[in-house]
Amino acid sequence: MYKAYAAALGASLLASAAAHAGPTAEVIHWWTSGGESAAVKQVAQAYRAAGGTWIDTAIAGGDQSRAVTINRIVGGNPPTAAQFNTTKQFADIIEQGLLNNVDDIAAQQHWDTMLPQTVVNTIKVKGHYYAVPLNIHMQAWIWYSKAALKKAGVTKEPENINEFFAALDKLKAAGLIPLAHGGQSWQETILFSSLLANMGGREMYLQVLQHRDQRVINSPAFRNVLLAFKRLHSYIDTGSPGRNWNDATSLLIRGKAGFQIMGDWAKGEFNAANMKAGEQFGCIPGLGAQAPYLIQGDVFVFPKTNKPDAVKAQKLLASVVTQPQTQVAFSQLKGSIPMRPDVDASKMDVCAQKGIAIMKDRSRVLGITEVYLSPDQNGQLQDVLTAFWNTNMTVEKAQKSIAAALRDE
Known part of the structure; x- marks a missing residue:
């Protein structure tokens, strides 16, 4: 074509x-x-x-x-x-x-x-x-609208996953879109990667993606990552499916949404809108001082x-x-x-x-998923994550499907 x-x-x-x-x-x-x-x-x-x-x-x-x-x-x-x-x-x-x-x-x-x-x-x-x-x-910066967080009463940047969910809850209660997201498979992979890095740290991230350790992929700790990933779905808006990433960033620019998890190319959109980092919008490189930096x-x-x-x-x-x-x-x-x-x-x-x-x-x-996985493995992982995100797939099935997708070729 x-x-x-x-x-x-x-x-x-x-x-x-x-x-x-x-x-x-x-x-x-x-x-x-x-x-x-x-x-x-x-x-x-x-x-x-x-x-x-x-x-x-x-x-x-x-x-x-x-x-x-x-x-x-x-x-x-x-x-x-x-x-x-x-x-x-x-x-x-x-x-x-x-x-x-x-x-x-x-x-x-x-x-x-x-x-x-x-x-x-x-x-x-x-x-x-x-x-x-x-x-x-x-890939996994957490961007936020200062105006939206102020309206919702969020007074500090979240430093761990529990504080992040608490901030999302406050945004939801204030009638704002807690999480601006474009419903496309590669964007959902970014959400997953962010949670895997922030919740599992360097060790789990590499065990899952680089070493594809079946014991770790089938562990309760990895199950918790998947549950947190699916929980994020409750904070997006109905216009999310099919939305481009820059249109999701625009929701933050206009103060209609609180957070977006996206690569730092999103900052280019803030710049184009004449917004200054640290003044109209904020950026969090990870939840915690030692969060992996996924490049x-x-x-x-x-x-x-x-x-x-x-x-x-x-x-x-x-x-x-x-x-x-x-x-x-x-x-x-x-x-x-x-x-x-x-x-x-x-x-x-x-x-x-x-x-x-x-x-x-x-x-x-650390590298992103595509650095450690073959194109086929990465594609299979994306397929599972998108299905889990958009359907009623159980976490047990998602975990088993990811384990199958990431078995050594």
Whole structure:
């Protein structure tokens, strides 16, 4: 479905840029919300300032964007670069030899020691780096509307799961939406991941997702995580099913909802609405001082090519993306933090400063579900969680189904 469209689109865009001087890069990405669009413009502007021509191919939705990218690569009409996340999303095209490596820039910048190990394990395969990291996102931030919490009489940030539910109850009693949520499977996986990390800590999180320990998955403690996950359903509104994540964030922006559990890309929406962190909205990186920090990020991959002009464009983009000023400018609008730890982040907001401080404690940094699970396992987990969330499935059945989904392949 995407192949014909993608091929025609890519051909027309590249033809229109043929007359321009300098390396020409067609970049496929899914940054289409207000905050995301503003952020990617920073990268485009930096690329143009470096002498390149940027061709923007924005495709709404990560699944759709990745499908177009892969179809074009396989079909022999690849873009210059494409956005993926720091997960196993691009593992197959690496295995098929369809990406150029970026070992030269990785060596120059000492990625082996500079980047978090979770990121290195994802973008380095069989000794070669295949993606250029742009930023770090934390998936399970707890955002809140200060106006909504004040109306409900919530006077302090919750520090554990019991305090969080107590705050949700106060919001419900005040006639507000306690939890803004977009009813989509990937968003429900974020809710689950947040509770698993905040209730189970580092040990249970890794036992369930990385080691897939059947004893732990079938334990009463994991059952309590699932019960808390299902309890959250009682705090969402009837408009939740199918809602986009940024529309859920808008409920906080308008003071109609209290909390949202979402990645720090949500901060880009607050920024676009001219709201200031710590003043109109707040951010909680986890429930408790040692809560795991679940990271992912955005990367650019470079499809395999030997054409000198295309390789030149790829190398220029890789250089631009890894510049400290580009990473800071992007993250300030995207809501993330720079991938490089050596940037000047003094002008970033209080939420970003919290994240940067936490990243210095490597013991708190963990990957998201897609880092530890194969695409099939992750898909099966999402299916179970969404069914449990939306139906009358019992917790016993959900627990057994997750155990089956996470058995070693």
